[in-house]
Amino acid sequence: MGRWEADAGGRLQYAAMSLYFERGYDAVTVAEIAERAGLTKRTFFRHYADKREVLFAGAPAFQAGVVAAVAAAPVDQAPVDTVIAALAETGGAQLAQYGEWARARRDLVESSADLRERALIKSADLAAAVAAALRERGVAPGQATLTAHAAVTAFTVGYDRWADGNGVGDLPTAVRETLADLRTALTPG
Amino acid sequence: MGRWEADAGGRLQYAAMSLYFERGYDAVTVAEIAERAGLTKRTFFRHYADKREVLFAGAPAFQAGVVAAVAAAPVDQAPVDTVIAALAETGGAQLAQYGEWARARRDLVESSADLRERALIKSADLAAAVAAALRERGVAPGQATLTAHAAVTAFTVGYDRWADGNGVGDLPTAVRETLADLRTALTPG
């Protein structure tokens, strides 16, 4: 490897993020991203399926990590606790390092309907993968779906709260507290 | 009213649904939809913001109905029960009538990533509106967000279960049962 300038995908990602932050998502064109990375529009689309996907490059690795953690967890706890632990720890390992970047990225995603949609489907896909992993462990299908959705909701809201604080504090702790709040919200009156 | 052929929006919606069902979402072009409705592409975009939106024309009314039901509910119950009742009853009134159509529509949405994204953001917007309505009633902000998300999840999953059965059975009942399952899923082990 290394015939052309190395790490074309990484350069494209960096160029895209920089331009999105500078000008806003809508005002940036794929041709401009490619140009800044020293490549062409066509090559951009060989590395990223579309203009949105470049902001979610880490999602597959995160999902794989969570699924692996669920599969490897001991079986002596409630499924929802297994999933929350997997999300909190994988998140702490792969996401928390970005610290204050998290908030800027979150604000960017929130600024565009297209990006919000893409973020939502990433969460939905994550929930579906987690549900499948739970079924693999013998959890009833219906319970697996609901458990996965609830845990991912707790994670997403907890991550948001953590990002709101510019990444100070512990991400896993924020997630676990959010799950506790979710349980409170569902307690019958 | 009635200068040109009446109900351009409705004709466009009917033409779009027909073509989507006939050929699949991706294989249909906006120009074709407009042509079948006896209009032009430009007019389509005056009635619907984009090619996806035509499938979610009822969403604003549904959201408004749910928000109104939440606002009008008695205050002597847990917030999550208020929201579930609002979702179940508004859903029963506005959605359940479609019966077997529901499944076909659901399958269509599921067949396209673009449509799945759009469906997800509609749910997210609904949850945000419900959360706002809860805060209006004095529910703490954090609890409002989580309550709304949980209730919308229960509604969505319950609706899916109901649609899987081709719309037989009672939608509100399916939703309430799903909430009960969600509570079970979150019970600490």
Next chain:
DNA sequence: GACGTGATGTCACCCGGTGACATGGGCACC
């Protein structure tokens, strides 16, 4: 040193979506 391979470039194209401006039928108002 011919050859295959794989990442990139080039080019032409389709389609979703929009801005600007023209058209023409109904309606109010005189």
Next chain:
DNA sequence: GGTGCCCATGTCACCGGGTGACATCACGTC
């Protein structure tokens, strides 16, 4: 019963995202 306004629609030109087909070119291999 004209006159003029309003507004839904049509027309046209354009931009940008996304793709298919084919060329190119550096590198490793035999």
